[in-house]
Amino acid sequence: MVNTLKNQWLSNIRGDVLAGIVVALALIPEAIAFSIIAGVDPKVGLYASFCIAVVIAFVGGRPGMISAATAAMAVLMVTLVKEHGLQYLLAATLLTGVLQIVAGYLRLGSLMRFVSRSVVTGFVNALAILIFMAQLPELTNVTWHVYAMTAAGLAIIYLFPLLPVVGKVIPSPLVCIVTLTAFAVAVGLDIRTVGDMGALPDTLPVFLWPDVPLTLETLMIILPYSVAMAVVGLLESMMTATIVDDLTDTTSDKNRECKGQGVANIGAGLIGGMAGCAMIGQSIINVKSGGRTRLSTLTAGLFLLVMVLVLDSLLVQIPMAALVAVMIMVSIGTFSWDSIRNLRKHPLSTNVVMLVTVVVVVATHNLAFGVLAGVLLAALFFANKVGHYMVVTSDFDEASATRTYTVIGQVFFSSSEKFLESFDFKEAVDNVVIDLSRAHFWDITAVGALDKAVIKFRREGADVDVIGLNEASATIVDRFGVHDKPDAVDQLMGH
């Protein structure tokens, strides 16, 4: 217990507190921007970010990862908010949390292994595109002042870190926001500000139960949204956890993270916040700034709330152009630029999976659909590839008028047709031997194809002898005990 406290909380106090503050400063504009995407008051996102960060610091499974209100979740709730209002969003947030806790207990975190690398890349790229697209309404039908301000903001964000000394100490997005706000106020520019987008928090969050009728009808309204949010939230959290694992060369408890995300969302729903999940960009910023333990996440959450309550009169004056600049930075930082470079190197099927994931997400604004499409497509490509690993050779023994077919490789739904086509049913022979001792039958389709072949040969008047079927079909049995034994691989592959 004492040891956990030392390792996971207090082993890097200075780095964690500094990183937490940097992250909190970056979280404020994001939480406001994501609230605007979802169509709710900025305070909904700010309360959610505070609550999720603080709760996940204690119950999460990946120390050093930052969770808060996110774009991926915000885009899912747009229609719910538009059609039914904020209270239904809060109810959906609670249900999302419950679903995620259930997923944690069912150990669904391990399902992540079916999500291939190209789907993850597609997810990340699609997310970046969604964040960018969400900024477009702020950039259409506006005066040139907004464009100028946004461009100036981006210039500050990317050029300020190049300055000696101060560039490494003061977060450049903060400099961008402070400078642009000061400029807009000083000059008296008439452009949209955060204050125009809705209410900001003026008190500490209070506990409240969503004001919705507890009926089946309500459940049917929120369930589809909750399922989508639970899935997307867990996906992004698991992916981010893997990224943080890689960056810090440590391991995390994925199932604990699932449950933690659920608890954090329930907490957010109960204090009037929107659902959230882990944030890829913020987690990278945290690690880059030296944050490693739970303390950095906790600091980020607490500091965020303090800043928001202290500065609420200043926050309303932030021009939207400054927020847009920060969000464009987040979108650029989230996008995996390597994936563009790798398009030429990677096989076509991998690229197709990645691009389909992106396209489906951008078309539906739902990351869950994109991932589903990507995973399905990847599975199909895999089945197709493995299906090629099947050959049938044949020998004819004149003396006994026997044709021997030797089947080698994987026989399943994708290769069963090719399997059938390899037999010459028109050849008139007395005896046919089908040697399966070096083949693997993976499913019922394969067995069906074999039955068909045997019957066809019989109809032509040949005697059919099948060798090695038992070994070949050993792979069909779902719970075949052989998987647990140390020589399983030899037994399956070597026969």
Add this chain to the structure above:
Amino acid sequence: MLRVVACIDGSRAAPAVCEFAAWASNHMNMPVTLLHVLDEERYPAEPDLAGSIGLGSREQLLEELADLDRKRSKLALEHGHHMLDEAERLVKAAGVEDVVKRQRHGDLTESLLALENQTRLLVMGLHGESSSDRDIHIGSQLETVIRSLHRPIMLVPDQFTPPRSAMLAFDGSATAFRSVEMMAGSPVFRDMPLHLVMIGPDTSDRREQLKKAETMLSGLGVDIQLAIRAGDVEPALHEYQDEHDIDLLVMGAYGHSRIRQFLVGSTTTTMLKTAEKPLVILR
């Protein structure tokens, strides 16, 4: 095959750890494993607080962090090789033939647990590497190791002197009898006089328990003395040890619950803090 595992680090105690390990190895007729654990810091020295992420930030960050870790690990590895070579020389000079050197990444307790199956006795310095400079008298990770590892642990001071006599801190509990049993089966105690010491009021109950323990130990064929002392456990034991000039103190570990220990401290921790001579903790 069971081995004597000696934890080598850069502290002052390292040469003594080698010599005590060699001594134990010669008595028990068991080979020695020299273990050096690399639990280097994984935190960046200079955090970058710019707070912005640009093109390929993640790839670049991964590269930077991996590079930093690589440099540190390389240095630590090399440093460890030198320490292990020196330790091997010491142990071989003391007459042990079969010596294996091991290096592991990770936390000390974790690494020792990984070797637990092949450990018969663990030898560690009372002062760790990080506590040598400051005046803390207990290795920072010692307590966690004692709690996690279920093997006898020999904790040694910075100077080696071959032990000629031993005493067992005995409290009549089931754990204490198990310690007695372990001692009775250990070849280490075959050629030194033993003292069985109980702390507390002198009652017939205690006398009986001591007698029972003595009978269990009679198989060793050594001179056994029994004693009951009044007073607080830790000072009384040390007083007895000084009086009779005993080299090796044997005791069980951490009898109390963690909560009680957190509030009042445990005898084991106090003993570790004040120990001047080698201490064997039986689990």
